Structure formats: C-alpha cells, structure tokens
Amino acid sequence: MESSVDCVHCYLKQAVTCMNAAGIAADRQYPILFELMDGIKVMDRKKTPAANSTGILLKLYRLINNADPYLEAKQKSNLLALELYPVLKDLLKGSSNRLYDALKISVSGNVIDLGINRSFDIDASLKHSLEVGFAKNDFARFKEKLDRTDQVVIVGDNAGEIVFDKLLVEELSAMGKKVTYIVKGGPILNDATMGDAIQVGMDQVAAVVTTGSNHLGAPLTEISEEAKRILQQSDLIISKGQANFESLEHEEMAKGKVFFLLKIKCECVGIAAGANYGDIVFFTR
Numbered sequence: 001m002e003s004s005v006d007c008v009h010c011y012l013k014q015a016v017t018c019m020n021a022a023g024i025a026a027d028r029q030y031p032i033l034f035e036l037m038d039g040i041k042v043m044d045r046k047k048t049p050a051a052n053s054t055g056i057l058l059k060l061y062r063l064i065n066n067a068d069p070y071l072e073a074k075q076k077s078n079l080l081a082l083e084l085y086p087v088l089k090d091l092l093k094g095s096s097n098r099l100y101d102a103l104k105i106s107v108s109g110n111v112i113d114l115g116i117n118r119s120f121d122i123d124a125s126l127k128h129s130l131e132v133g134f135a136k137n138d139f140a141r142f143k144e145k146l147d148r149t150d151q152v153v154i155v156g157d158n159a160g161e162i163v164f165d166k167l168l169v170e171e172l173s174a175m176g177k178k179v180t181y182i183v184k185g186g187p188i189l190n191d192a193t194m195g196d197a198i199q200v201g202m203d204q205v206a207a208v209v210t211t212g213s214n215h216l217g218a219p220l221t222e223i224s225e226e227a228k229r230i231l232q233q234s235d236l237i238i239s240k241g242q243a244n245f246e247s248l249e250h251e252e253m254a255k256g257k258v259f260f261l262l263k264i265k266c267e268c269v270g271i272a273a274g275a276n277y278g279d280i281v282f283f284t285r
Contacts (some may be wrong), residue, residue, distance in 0.1 A: 001246045001272045007049045010266065011040060011056050014189070018060055022069035032063050049268070050217035050243040057188060058214070068187035070159075077160030077190065078199050081109065088167055091130075100139055102171040103261060104129040107280050109164025110157060110241055110263045125263075128280070135279035142259050142282070145236050151178045153234045154206075155218050155248075157241030157262075162192040162200050165240065169206045180230060181206040185223075186214030191243075217247030242269050249273075255285045 015036055019029050036056055043052050061067055088105055095101040108129035146152070152172050156162055162183075169179045181202055184191045197208045212224025218239070220228055231237060237258045239248055245260045249272065264270045264279045275281050 001048050001249055001269070003043070003045050003047060003049045003052050004268045006266070006268050007052065008040060010049070011053055012036070014053060015056060015060050018057065018069050018189070019064060021073060022064050022066045024064055032060065035063065036060060048217065048219070048246040050246040051215070051219060053243075054188065054215045057216075070190040071187070074159035074190050074192075074196060075199065077158070078163065078196055081160045081163035082200060085163055085166070088126075088164070092167065092171070099143075099171050099175070101130065102168045103139070103282055104133065104280075106161075106164045106168040106240070107261050107263060107282070109161035110261075110280075132280070134282045135275050136273070136281040136283040138259060138283040141284060142236075145257070146175075146177070149235045150176065151180070151234065151236070153180045153182065153230060153237045155182045155231075155237065155239045155244050156192045156197075157244065159190050159192045159196045161240070162196055162202055166200060166202055166205060168238075169202070173205060179206040180234075181208050182218070182227060182230070183208060183210055184214055185210035185212040188214045188216055191216070217243035217245075219247040220251060220253075242266070245269065245273065249285065257284070259284045 012033060015033060016029065019032065036059065039056060039059060091105065092098050092101060105126065108126040154165060154169065156165060169181060172179050181197065183197050184193050187193060194208065194210055197203050202208055209227060209230065211218055211227045213222045215222040218231065232253050235257060239245060239258050239260050241262050242265055245262055246269065248254045248258055249260065259282060260273070261282050264273060264275050264277055264281065267277050270277050270279070273281060
C-alpha cells in the first residue's frame with residue numbers, strides 16, 4: 001500500500017500525540033513539528049504509510065530524547081484489558097462458534113490504538129464486533145486452511161489488544177494448533193513488545209518471537225531473518241491491525257495465506273482493503 005496526501009496530517013497527529021504522552025510542553029512542540037515537516041517534504045510517497053510513519057517517529061524520539069514515550073500507557077492498557085479478560089472468557093463459554101467469536105473479540109481490541117485515537121471505548125467496540133460482525137469475511141476460507149495445518153502465526157499489533165489476542169490463541173491451542181505470536185523488537189508507538197507479551201502472559205500460551213525491529217508493521221525488508229523466515233514458511237498467518245496490513249498486503253507471499261484482521265481507521269486503508277471507514281474485516285488477498 002502506497003502513501004497518500006491524507007497520510008500527512010496523520011504523521012503530524014501521531015507526532016503531537018507522542019509528544020503529549022511524553023509530557024513535552026506546547027512551546028517546545030512547535031519547533032519539533034517544523035523540523036519534522038522538513039522531512040515530510042522529501043518523503044517517498046511510494047513507500048507505505050507505516051514506513052514513512054516509522055521514519056518520522058524514530059526521528060521524533062531522538063529529538064525528545066525518549067525511546068518509549070508510551071511505556072506507561074502501554075502498561076495501563078494491558079492492565080485494563082486483563083481486567084476484562086475473565087468477562088471475555090465467559091462470553092466465549094456461551095458461544096456456538098468459539099473460534100469465530102474469538103476472532104471478533106480479538107479485533108474488538110484493535111480500538112486500543114493510542115497512535116490514532118486519544119480515547120477509546122472498549123465496550124462499544126466489543127458490542128460492535130459481536131453484533132455487527134465482519135464487513136468482509138473470509139472465515140470459511142480461513143477455516144479450510146486451518147483444518148489442513150497444525151501451526152498458526154499471529155502478527156500482533158498493540159499493547160492492551162494483545163490480551164484480546166490471547167483469547168484467540170487459547171482457542172486455537174484448544175484445537176490442537178501450535179501458535180507463534182510476533183511482537184515488535186523495540187518500542188514504537190503503543191505496539192506490543194516482548195515486555196507486553198510477558199506482562200499479559202502471552203508467553204505462557206504461545207511461542208513469542210519479535211520482529212527484531214521497531215519498525216511499524218512487519219516490512220520484510222526491515223524485520224529479522226528469523227521473523228522473515230517464519231512469515232515466508234508459515235502456511236497460515238493472522239495479521240492484526242492497519243500497519244501490518246499496510247506492510248504485507250502487497251507482498252506475493254501474503255496471497256491466500258495471510259488473513260488480515262483489523263478495524264478500518266482511515267479511508268485510505270479502507271480503499272486499499274475494499275472496505276469502509278469503521279468496518280471490521282477478516283479477509284485474505
């Protein structure tokens with residue numbers, strides 16, 4: 001997915017949100033934003049929005065001398081989601097299609113995205129996911145492939161959301177599937193890292209590996225050889241969130257085996273995904 005002109009204001013919004021999270025005074029934010037704008041002017045529009053955002057954010061982190069401005073917010077998001085975990089488990093107990101509902105619960109956690117939303121309503125997101133469901137739905141294709149493999153890879157997205165993914169991992173494990181869960185190799189926005197995986201107990205239910213990189217998404221040119229090998233050799237992958245979609249949807253290896261599970265949070269991603277703003281989707285190319 002290539003960047004568009006609409007991405008520019010999102011780059012700047014992300015930067016402001018990061019600086020607010022880091023406690024940077026407004027007077028100091030202005031010159032930092034102006035410096036970031038100089039970089040935006042010469043960005044390669046053929047690159048994905050995730051790639052361009054990464055460049056801006058890593059420069060911002062250097063300018064504010066803070067490598068993880070969302071550390072505290074991520075920990076709080078994990079704790080908030082862990083409080084909901086027993087309730088979510090009870091929801092699944094009464095389900096007639098536990099795997100399908102586990103996917104819907106997993107995507108409902110995608111609302112916890114502090115890089116885009118400064119506030120979020122988990123209850124509303126959960127209700128929407130369970131009652132409205134997927135606007136694009138390749139669950140039947142997913143189930144066919146799942147029945148022919150004993151291993152599944154999940155490319156994780158945000159802290160907090162990782163707890164919702166844990167329920168999905170547990171359902172897959174109960175079906176006899178071995179799950180590998182991929183997190184970021186370093187902090188970027190509120191994306192889940194190994195520290196988040198350990199905090200929520202993901203390492204107790206899945207084999208957790210990192211991308212070996214703190215780039216947004218899972219760009220094959222930036223992740224570790226181990227992570228790249230896992231993605232290329234796996235028969236079935238669930239990709240969570242927009243940045244992972246942006247970095248993988250155009251890859252040849254993704255066709256028919258990477259299933260994108262996300263909430264559409266911007267119109268540009270919606271166009272690329274063939275869905276509308278606000279939709280939740282589960283589909284493959």
